Amino acid sequence: MPDKLQIIVLHTLKYKDSSLILQGYSNLNGRQSYIVRKRKPGNAFISQLQALDIIDAEIVPGGKGSMSTIKEFSPAFTFQDIRYNLNKCSIAMFISELIYRIVREVEPNRVMYDFIRSSILTLETLKNGYSNFHTWFIVEMCKQSGYDPLLSIGDFSGRSSEILAKLLNIDPAELNTVKLNGRERYIFIKDMLSYLSHHIGSPIEVKSLEVLHQVLGQE
Numbered sequence: 001m002p003d004k005l006q007i008i009v010l011h012t013l014k015y016k017d018s019s020l021i022l023q024g025y026s027n028l029n030g031r032q033s034y035i036v037r038k039r040k041p042g043n044a045f046i047s048q049l050q051a052l053d054i055i056d057a058e059i060v061p062g063g064k065g066s067m068s069t070i071k072e073f074s075p076a077f078t079f080q081d082i083r084y085n086l087n088k089c090s091i092a093m094f095i096s097e098l099i100y101r102i103v104r105e106v107e108p109n110r111v112m113y114d115f116i117r118s119s120i121l122t123l124e125t126l127k128n129g130y131s132n133f134h135t136w137f138i139v140e141m142c143k144q145s146g147y148d149p150l151l152s153i154g155d156f157s158g159r160s161s162e163i164l165a166k167l168l169n170i171d172p173a174e175l176n177t178v179k180l181n182g183r184e185r186y187i188f189i190k191d192m193l194s195y196l197s198h199h200i201g202s203p204i205e206v207k208s209l210e211v212l213h214q215v216l217g218q219e
Contacts, residue, residue, distance in 0.1 A: 059071065
């Protein structure tokens with residue numbers, strides 16, 4: 001009998017003519033790879049899956065050493081801003097790649113899942129200050145991963161230290177009160193990635209950061 005999961009889409013890769021390999025983070029299985037096959041002629045949704053989409057899925061477990069297959073799926077939420085607002089779409093790409101680079105656990109972690117899911121829904125509905133959302137998210141992601149930057153705030157210097165102090169306990173609804181330009185956000189994210197790399201023990205390169213920096217510019 002297929003397992004029923006809710007999956008956050010992190011990354012997709014075309015597989016053969018009508019299938020995808022989907023890297024996702026689920027509420028029950030942590031991070032895993034799945035095969036998604038196109039079943040209905042003319043159904044384009046499989047090719048429209050985007051970063052941070054949340055889907056309800058029926059999973060057929062794979063055999064030993066093989067990937068599970070997503071038998072059926074449907075969107076758990078219909079996103080408008082994350083799909084069609086260029087700034088939010090670029091932020092979503094950065095967040096999904098960040099999770100993809102640093103979260104490796106295949107064991108269930110409902111606290112982590114609920115945090116990521118809640119963050120996605122917040123990004124979708126946020127009306128003001130969302131240009132700073134990724135700076136807030138990376139700080140919270142550090143906390144969720146066990147690397148609370150509060151304990152190492154002295155390792156940050158200059159403007160990054162000031163920004164971190166403001167973001168440590170702020171509610172996303174108040175992000176519009178944090179006044180940052182594009183360069184300040186970019187340098188802060190680079191410093192946070194260096195911090196994460198140090199604690200994880202390997203370099204973390206998030207390529208979509210450069211795209212995000214260009215999109216947000218000097219906002």
